[in-house]
Amino acid sequence: MLALLKTVLTVFVFLVQFSSGAVIKRNGSPPYYPWWPWHSWPPPAHHTYGVPTSTRASILSPLSTATRFSPFPTTTSSHDDDSFTSFFPVETEVASACPSSADGIAVTSSTAPTVTISPTRATSTKVPSTIQTTTVKPQSTQPTTLSPATTTSKAPSSSSASGDFWKPTAGVTWQIQIFGTVDTSIAADVYDVDLFDTPASTIATLHAAGRKVICYFSAGSYEDWRSDQSSFQASDKGSAMQGWQGEWWLNTNSANVRSIMAKRIEMAVSKGCDAVDPDNVDGYANANGIDIQEADAVDYLNFLASNAHSRGIAIGLKNAGGLINSVLPVMQFAVNEQCEQFNECSVSKPFIDAGKPVFHIEYPDGAPNISPEAKIASCSVPAASGFSTVLKTNDLSAWVDPC
Template sequence: MRQHTRRLLPISIFCLALATMSGCGGGSSSDTPPPASAPAAYWKPALGDTWQWQLKGTVNTAYPATVYDIDLFDTAPATVQALKASGKKVVCYFSAGSSENWRPDFSGFAPADMGKDLQGWAGERWLDTRSATVRKIMLARLDLAVSKGCNGVEADNVDGYANNSGFALTAATQLDYNRFLASEAHHRGMSIALKNDTDQLKDLVGDFDFAVNEQCHEFAECEGYQAFIASGKPVFNAEYAAPYSSDPAARAKLCADANARKFHTLVLPLALDDSLRYSCEP
């Protein structure tokens, strides 16, 4: 989730999931196995596609959205298949830049892989995205997304270098990690969203298929996303500020700006539990 400075298997099971890789040990990022051959084609969201984003609670499948963005771990494969059978495309969310102590593969992270807490998010710590162990866990998560039938993925917290992570991450190490995620998703036949990371939008627009942003209107960070729009790649935006849900005039102003930018903007609760939803779609 967004950090305001910028902007879920026991280990034996985890190792079994990685049996086709090079093991469960640590090491440098150069130990990451080479990707398989890329498929000829995979689904990519279109500029006009609409979206729904819900990460908690029973997924409400009633919205007339083209794309559903839902939790990778907490969503049953049957829900994914039901959404796809109704004509939706499914994007599966996971955190690629933080550990979450309630996730089933949490024990796979080495203590040295986990840095400082994410401010405001209990149980989450920044990850050393240079670590081979971290990258192997993310490969297993991408494989889980494939097994559940996800059309794409949303990899969160891919801007650790711009936060107080506890690691010597840089813009260059972030670009390397984000491109690693994009390449591996594509090789598995899935699209991938660039989540926030607003300072590297122009650098990464060629590697990612769409963008997911939180609060760019609230924090005046929307302009950089025109690089995605100009490339025919949709921008899915969520805003949480109270006036957008309580004040119709503030919401109308927000939506006018979002629609002028060709964004797909939703006003949602920070919990992303479907307790409220306003769409700026005209």
């Protein structure tokens, strides 16, 4: 009887020792599981034991179902937890999911969440979230913040050009440079520069020298290289612009397009521009692919003028001679290209008659090497009397020859 009792006790002690050593935590290594080969570490994505808590949320995120079979204990664990109590398979629900960036939610908590594994069976494939997160508003990719009431699809006409903004007079001298680092040494009363590419510091330098600054942007075309190009929707674009790679006509009736242009005007204000030069507003006279008509173009220009004037800056009409009589009251100047070449300078005379400048560009053959005869032909145009005319190269770089 005594021998039998000793045998039972020996077996009992052996079983206790064996059970206490069933799972061995390796020094500096993840736990050892006989069914989990070392070469496969780290474990598959739906397993989180032994994974640093800072990465658990990302590992758990794309769970296809809430129900998993897991060899893990039914208590919360971490990589440094030695109290692994069981590894028999139990049916568990991983009650955790990471919010998606597509939802516009950012997880900003610096402390990693605790993942709890529960033995409860899920009743739905949707995974409830138990991760502690800090919800923030999605960050805008736009360069500036709009004031209220600037994104309507239609805008009333600007009341008049009588607000507190710059009103240039006919005959002022000017320089236009759209490409390259702006040369601020040119003797001109007014500079026309690219809105996106010209830093505020350059505009400040020009102001310090007594110059006024007009900021150019395309208001009627989508340009695929601009920093805000991703803000446009596919439905905003019409036909590709012939001869201009990477540009498409815009649906200027679109509320989204108008919102973007209002932001561009706000950018001009933030950089210190005195006026804006919105280009490509003559889509109505081209194969635009979105049925933009002349009345739409007039309404759009009134919208742009209202936004510019309400922010304290001037605005000009770029080309689009057919709209002059409709929008002259809300425009402070005109920018015209090649009216001498196409024999249409008289169309812009109403600006001169109203005491407003016509900033006129000609691109003579051979520029910058222009013969005296060619310069006389470009500058001595009776219909352009009173215009502020400059001769430029086609790339609108710094070189200029004023008439």
